Amino acid sequence: MEYTIQRLSRLARISTRTLRYYDEIGILKPARINSSGYRVYGKNEVDRLQQILFYRELGVSLKSIKDIVTSPSFDGIKVLKEHYEKLLEKRGQLDLLISNVEKTIASKEGRTVMMDKEKFEGFKQKLVDDNEKMYGEEIREKYGNEAVNRSNTKVKGMSQEQFDEVTELGNEVMETLQAAFETGDPGGELAQKAADLHRKWLSFYWDNYTKEAHAGVAQMYVDDERFTAYYDKKQPGMAVFLRDAVFIYTGTKR
Amino acid sequence: MEYTIQRLSRLARISTRTLRYYDEIGILKPARINSSGYRVYGKNEVDRLQQILFYRELGVSLKSIKDIVTSPSFDGIKVLKEHYEKLLEKRGQLDLLISNVEKTIASKEGRTVMMDKEKFEGFKQKLVDDNEKMYGEEIREKYGNEAVNRSNTKVKGMSQEQFDEVTELGNEVMETLQAAFETGDPGGELAQKAADLHRKWLSFYWDNYTKEAHAGVAQMYVDDERFTAYYDKKQPGMAVFLRDAVFIYTGTKR
DNA sequence: CTTGACATTGACGTAACGTTAAGGTTTATA
DNA sequence: TATAAACCTTAACGTTACGTCAATGTCAAG
Numbered sequence: 057m058e059y060t061i062q063r064l065s066r067l068a069r070i071s072t073r074t075l076r077y078y079d080e081i082g083i084l085k086p087a088r089i090n091s092s093g094y095r096v097y098g099k100n101e102v103d104r105l106q107q108i109l110f111y112r113e114l115g116v117s118l119k120s121i122k123d124i125v126t127s128p129s130f131d132g133i134k135v136l137k138e139h140y141e142k143l144l145e146k147r148g149q150l151d152l153l154i155s156n157v158e159k160t161i162a163s164k165e166g167r168t169v170m171m172d173k174e175k176f177e178g179f180k181q182k183l184v185d186d187n188e189k190m191y192g193e194e195i196r197e198k199y200g201n202e203a204v205n206r207s208n209t210k211v212k213g214m215s216q217e218q219f220d221e222v223t224e225l226g227n228e229v230m231e232t233l234q235a236a237f238e239t240g241d242p243g244g245e246l247a248q249k250a251a252d253l254h255r256k257w258l259s260f261y262w263d264n265y266t267k268e269a270h271a272g273v274a275q276m277y278v279d280d281e282r283f284t285a286y287y288d289k290k291q292p293g294m295a296v297f298l299r300d301a302v303f304i305y306t307g308t309k310r
Numbered sequence: 311m312e313y314t315i316q317r318l319s320r321l322a323r324i325s326t327r328t329l330r331y332y333d334e335i336g337i338l339k340p341a342r343i344n345s346s347g348y349r350v351y352g353k354n355e356v357d358r359l360q361q362i363l364f365y366r367e368l369g370v371s372l373k374s375i376k377d378i379v380t381s382p383s384f385d386g387i388k389v390l391k392e393h394y395e396k397l398l399e400k401r402g403q404l405d406l407l408i409s410n411v412e413k414t415i416a417s418k419e420g421r422t423v424m425m426d427k428e429k430f431e432g433f434k435q436k437l438v439d440d441n442e443k444m445y446g447e448e449i450r451e452k453y454g455n456e457a458v459n460r461s462n463t464k465v466k467g468m469s470q471e472q473f474d475e476v477t478e479l480g481n482e483v484m485e486t487l488q489a490a491f492e493t494g495d496p497g498g499e500l501a502q503k504a505a506d507l508h509r510k511w512l513s514f515y516w517d518n519y520t521k522e523a524h525a526g527v528a529q530m531y532v533d534d535e536r537f538t539a540y541y542d543k544k545q546p547g548m549a550v551f552l553r554d555a556v557f558i559y560t561g562t563k564r
Numbered sequence: 565c566t567t568g569a570c571a572t573t574g575a576c577g578t579a580a581c582g583t584t585a586a587g588g589t590t591t592a593t594a
Numbered sequence: 595t596a597t598a599a600a601c602c603t604t605a606a607c608g609t610t611a612c613g614t615c616a617a618t619g620t621c622a623a624g
Contacts, residue, residue: 060601060602061601061602062600062601062602066481066482066485067481069481071581071582072601072602073580073581073582073583074580074581074582076581076603076604077580077581081580092588092589092590092602092603093588093589093602093603093604094589094590094601094602094603095602095603113410114407114410114411114414115407117579117580118579118580119579133415133418133419136411136414136415136418137415139411140408140411140412140415143404143407143408143411144408146404147401147404147405147408150397150400150401150404151401153368153369153397154394154397154398154401156367156368157368157390157393157394157397158394160368160390161387161390161391161394164387164390165387227320227321227323228320231320314570314571315570315571316569316570316571325612325613326570326571327611327612327613327614328611328612328613330572330573330612331611331612335611346571346572346619346620346621347571347572347573347619347620348570348571348572348620349571349572371610371611372610372611373610
């Protein structure tokens with residue numbers, strides 16, 4: 057049995073455009089072209105289309121499908137498993153999203169939209185709380201940074217502009233640090249830039265900066281798991297890398 | 311505080327391209343353009359960007375976000391709720407997909423890929439089973455279609471080409487029926503075409519066609535909930551509509 | 565005065581098709 | 595047999611939310 061493009065399209069419940077597209081990208085060429093230039097599909101093509109649609113149904117990209125159907129002995133199961141992992145991740149994200157939307161609707165239904173001002177206050181409060189957790193008695197004693205004592209009040213007194221600025225700076229530190237991390241050299245240009253940005257960032261919270269305190273904090277990032285978790289979030293080993301960079305920056309020897 | 315494009319981009323952790331794009335599509339214009347043609351953003355823009363990113367985080371399209379942020383009194387909660395429904399549906403589909411992929415991996419791991427031939431046999435067997443369920447003793451008696459007796463054997467004897475053809479025809483019936491349904495007129499051109507296609511489709515299963523049997527089957531679609539469920543799957547009321555069309559087609563009076 | 569960091573607009577690329585547009589071919593019907 | 599209806603072709607733009615050059619202008623620092 058031979059099929060014109062439309063007959064095949066109706067059989068498979070897809071558009072003719074799709075079939076032409078599949079021809080174009082080479083995942084399903086017609087068996088032959090007749091004298092009028094019409095595409096003619098045969099049994100093999102029907103089978104192949106079925107395979108394609110099967111994988112498509114599973115959400116596999118056409119690029120991956122191409123790999124599957126063009127190489128006869130391709131490991132379809134491997135592709136499927138990879139795809140499966142992606143799907144699970146996607147569902148995790150979706151779940152998170154859904155719960156966020158739920159919360160938002162609930163809070164909006166209760167009262168009017170939280171004002172941005174309030175949001176900022178919220179952010180600031182959170183920062184203070186985090187600091188409180190971080191610069192607890194024990195850590196303070198251990199590293200002796202009396203300068204951090206006034207950190208909290210300083211944050212609370214920040215204007216929104218200052219807050220914006222420090223937020224931006226914090227982002228910059230992370231960005232630079234990530235780029236530096238990829239070079240693998242804590243004494244390199246990028247890493248030193250990151251250390252310098254980190255100093256600037258710290259200066260927002262501290263009244264007076266000293267190399268010793270800076271190095272102390274850097275060491276703390278490695279020793280205290282709450283900090284390590286934060287810095288290693290994106291890349292494991294980042295906290296150690298930052299410490300090494302800061303040590304070099306401040307001229308501290310391990 | 312005023313921001314250049316890059317400072318704002320770093321503050322919000324997005325690219326400058328994104329900000330230019332938001333300007334382009336009009337969801338976030340800069341406060342002003344300075345003498346050098348640079349974009350200058352102010353406090354209001356920061357606030358607005360925060361809103362935009364908030365909704366973006368929730369997966370809302372920029373088009374919808376535009377509606378939200380441009381009209382000051384727009385009902386953000388309504389948009390969120392609609393979006394929420396979509397998300398739930400999406401998760402449902404995703405769950406289905408995941409379980410399908412799971413099953414596929416499991417079955418592939420057990421034995422080699424199910425051959426297409428086998429698939430067709432599977433489809434055919436399913437069709438026979440469905441028919442068996444549908445044309446059960448009680449229905450047969452009620453409508454007296456002795457012709458459908460041989461339906462099953464006929465299906466089993468089909469070649470793949472015939473099978474393809476009848477599948478296509480079945481699809482066509484549904485398509486036409488849907489289009490006709492939208493016109494709302496069972497006596498209209500489209501509906502009569504659907505009835506005619508339905509006759510052709512039936513003829514694949516029947517040895518001899520009669521108007522009376524055709525009308526009987528059409529009535530059965532309405533009386534038997536298994537059929538009704540099938541035809542009403544896409545559009546409630548479709549079964550009744552098809553019956554009416556077939557009644558007109560066959561000249562049967564209700 | 566040069567260099568580097570930053571800014572601009574413009575335009576192509578992405579994934580998987582949908583949708584015209586302009587024009588040839590086959591089939592059905594009067 | 596003429597013609598209309600149905601079907602085929604390629605070409606090319608539109609879709610989403612930006613990423614990524616390219617070519618060029620501006621500004622602060624050394």
